[in-house]
């Protein structure tokens with residue numbers, strides 16, 4: 001009699017633990033009808049064990065991807081092994097709202113789960129048990145870390161003042177484009193753009209006004225680009241633009257349009273209106289160029305000529321009187 005009492009109280013304790021444990025416990029039969037539903041599942045779903053008993057799991061929770069979960073569970077029934085799901089693959093099985101104060105940024109509870117078979121006394125698998133773990137804290141910190149790393153990576157490539165590529169990042173894309181040209185023999189063009197008499201802007205209106213001019217001209221550059229073009233801030237008041245798959249004639253058209261736009265768009269800083277212009281050098285890629293630096297030098301020389309010839313103009317490298325960098329070009 002005493003033994004029976006011990007057994008009964010042990011079952012009572014087990015039931016209490018089952019009810020209060022901080023993981024979800026669900027048992028379904030082979031037809032996916034719910035048999036057991038613990039306190040965790042009740043408090044997160046709002047459905048009592050009585051409300052869910054004998055209900056078809058996928059009817060009650062239509063958000064569960066039935067094909068996917070069956071693909072996980074069928075081998076458990078057949079082969080008596082265990083299966084696992086992790087939040088990185090699928091954020092959750094049961095779409096429960098997240099109410100945790102610390103990880104409140106997550107709308108839903110991230111879940112891992114273990115699925116294992118339950119056998120009868122004859123060793124036949126008759127039911128499946130799903131254990132649902134709330135891993136929202138881990139998932140949210142991991143996602144925040146990843147997003148922070150992504151942001152840092154972006155920042156390391158971005159010029160703070162203009163949000164264009166910084167010089168290092170822009171040169172990397174130029175190197176990639178150079179390699180692509182070597183491989184596929186297509187034509188791209190490079191523009192070097194420099195704000196005219198920029199020192200005067202700083203001297204006359206102050207450094208903050210100078211910064212505003214750089215920002216505004218960068219915005220005009222950005223607005224005029226196609227998605228495949230890549231613009232960077234190459235130096236203080238110098239920008240570089242890579243026009244991918246663009247021959248010189250089209251690059252000239254782009255450059256002239258930008259030049260005219262800057263010329264007719266004065267920058268307003270506080271109450272001061274500042275008139276600006278840019279000089280531009282354009283160089284088309286050529287098959288014999290030996291590295292990306294030769295290409296840069298050629299665009300830079302064309303820019304230098306624009307400056308020397310009076311500024312506020314565009315010069316094509318192909319029209320320079322001598323071409324010292326690429327002597328083989330006709």
Ligand SMILES: Nc1nc2c(ncn2[C@@H]2O[C@H](COP(=O)(O)OP(=O)(O)OP(=O)(O)O)[C@@H](O)[C@H]2O)c(=O)[nH]1
Pocket residue numbers: 161194195196197198199200202206207208209210211214235236237307311
């Ligand atoms: N406000 C501001 N000025 C900068 C920045 N970077 C460089 N500068 C200034 O840009 C000026 C560039 O002057 P210069 O290279 O002499 O050329 P310029 O006056 O533009 O004359 P040209 O290029 O010959 O037309 C210098 O006074 C630099 O101090 C920046 O980020 N912000």
